[in-house]
Amino acid sequence: MAVTLADVATRAGVSAATVSRVLSGNYPVAGATRTRVMRAVEELQYVVNGPASALAAATSDLVGVLVNDIADPFFGIIASAVQGEMGTGVQGGSGGQKLAVVCNTGGSTESELTYLTHLQRQRAAAVVLTGSGVEDEKHGAALATRLRRLAAGGTRIVLCGRPPLAPPGQKEGQESQEARERGQDHGQGQGQEQDPERAHGREAARTPPDEGEPAPAPGDGIVTIAFDNRGGSRRLTEHLLSLGHRSIGYVTGPADRTTTRDRLEGHRLALRAGAPELLAQAEQFTVHGGAYDRSSGYDGALELLRRVPDLTAVLAANDTVALGICAALRDQGLRIPEDVSVAGFDDLPFSADASPTLTTVRIPLHDAGARAGRLALGRETPPPGGVATVRTELMARGSTAPPSGRRA
């Protein structure tokens, strides 16, 4: 089990320090010596002892990636992109490569905290938290504290796909409340988001862009790549409205998630602007799904049909839920989109191949994940204010069409 640095040193006839220098490569060493050392390494099949070097150097090459559900392609794609930036690709070298640790929280807040502890134990170089956060007052505070402590300890923190942390002193949710208000008067619903950044205008204005060196982000150094869920959802509902739908159901994601809230808000904003008369009965048209999964969509659609027999369109929390909705509708003998239109969210790979092809909102998951990865490595300058909002794009496809008045 052994073979240590010292063994290599002896074998090569040099000191341990020299071997260390050769291996880490960040120090001048004579060519001949280097060769000799390398040969000894080869012969002895020496492999660095990670823990020992992490201890001595007080740094580790671990980067944690927290995901809510690794079996869900939404997270798989992001995780894959993050990892793609770690440089452990084909280049085989031994340079500054990091090891991305994908941690599956299952959406549980405790699990999230537990993993954070693990990563803190390992003195992780960075942590990327992906996807929807949980909207719990208590957890939010605990999480924020923990993250800031980690950041203070030198671990880079990147949030990807969730809103930025509320500022320290501030009450949970207050920030988003404000953004919500502003949301009402932004965008005219013509597909193109005018300025997603404005949703976090105040944050963004706080500090001027850092130029040059990949510096720690402003404020607490925690960087955020948010998704414009609200805007995308709004445009999606506008699309339905413009097709002539007036009986639009909505199957949401889990109640306490930021993503769920934002998407629902976007939907309501569109209604308010384009068909305010529908707002009164909004609750009746909304089913709160228990999870971002297929069965949640299946059951939700059934419930919706029960409540609103003349439904002409259903919006889903995401593409997977939409698939479940489609299955339920079909089982009820309804055709898509002739009888009922269906739309998802995320534009996962299977959505373009579904039958009919699924209307949805595209989030550039891969790009966002890659950027998060670069940020985590400090290879990219953080956006001004530490927050960037990623645009989303309406993908109008075959599963939505004008209502045909099947019954009524």
Add this chain to the structure above:
Amino acid sequence: MAVTLADVATRAGVSAATVSRVLSGNYPVAGATRTRVMRAVEELQYVVNGPASALAAATSDLVGVLVNDIADPFFGIIASAVQGEMGTGVQGGSGGQKLAVVCNTGGSTESELTYLTHLQRQRAAAVVLTGSGVEDEKHGAALATRLRRLAAGGTRIVLCGRPPLAPPGQKEGQESQEARERGQDHGQGQGQEQDPERAHGREAARTPPDEGEPAPAPGDGIVTIAFDNRGGSRRLTEHLLSLGHRSIGYVTGPADRTTTRDRLEGHRLALRAGAPELLAQAEQFTVHGGAYDRSSGYDGALELLRRVPDLTAVLAANDTVALGICAALRDQGLRIPEDVSVAGFDDLPFSADASPTLTTVRIPLHDAGARAGRLALGRETPPPGGVATVRTELMARGSTAPPSGRRA
């Protein structure tokens, strides 16, 4: 960044050794002392330094999970199951929990080796290699050597979804060659696999089952959970044959993968047994896809249609490829299954919801992954011979039907 064991010790008025004992819990400590220590830990927000303890204890709590493509649900499901066994769930404790590190190799052999090095550096407690291995003579040897060295160093190795390593002295591929021969006369094609274990009969016979203590597996201690790809594929083709198809195309996965080979073999076995006259033109009906992805299916189907205009059925390397095939077929104005039947493999979640629902072969990915996880932790006794083969099940659904003689 600090707060060390010593700080806690001082605060609690005990020695560092005592704090260590309290924290690891595997040593008698007076109740009062324990309480005092715990309080100090709380107050100081102490978090163990992983590298330091790993160095001192010469063990780590990392478990590596190598996957070919984390964005593919096939791997996501397995990884999720493995991680589910690590016990980092809600139980929050600090006991023998392990941290599962999901590593995305992208199917690259170098990347696989690189990750193994990283993991070895970290002195990982176990490594789980999932999915199809690459059939390269050179790589196979390098990988086997590396794996055995890791195993010798105390790291548990589990292969999940790929065939067992060839015995040390033996030539690559020889083992499977033999199994292949035997495959020809096993099973009468009636859906139920008679005895998948027989495929590795020789291995299995080598050593009697270990009872009692989760002992290191027999032989080199490397445990394998293989999937019965060949049997499943065979039954799938039999299904098509029994529906009356005689013009069956096949879009394979990447050429050098064990999974690709096994599934193709199963297909050929079924043909040989049920419709030997088709064997002669088999090559013409086979398109070698470049990857396990959608576009590979799309392009493959187009090519197949070009070669064989009167095609009545297409088999896909997996479900994702099948989706691409469906898309291509539809784009050509063909109906599924009326004009052409399509079948996939794996039974990923979306397959049951596809339209039409996809005929495929189910692999119990979650169960297999969970078992691999338990094996990796030494919480389950290895199967006799160190190899278990997981059964696969034909899921006949809506995408396959008798040929209708659309044209001829």
Add this chain to the structure above:
DNA sequence: CTGTTAGCGCTTTCAC
């Protein structure tokens, strides 16, 4: 350019 010298923070005998 290379060797020497201290630790990094924790675990673990070995005494008390």
Add this chain to the structure above:
DNA sequence: GTGAAAGCGCTAACAG
């Protein structure tokens, strides 16, 4: 039961 002390294997100043 608890403390003292000796490293685990490596890195990072310092000297040469």
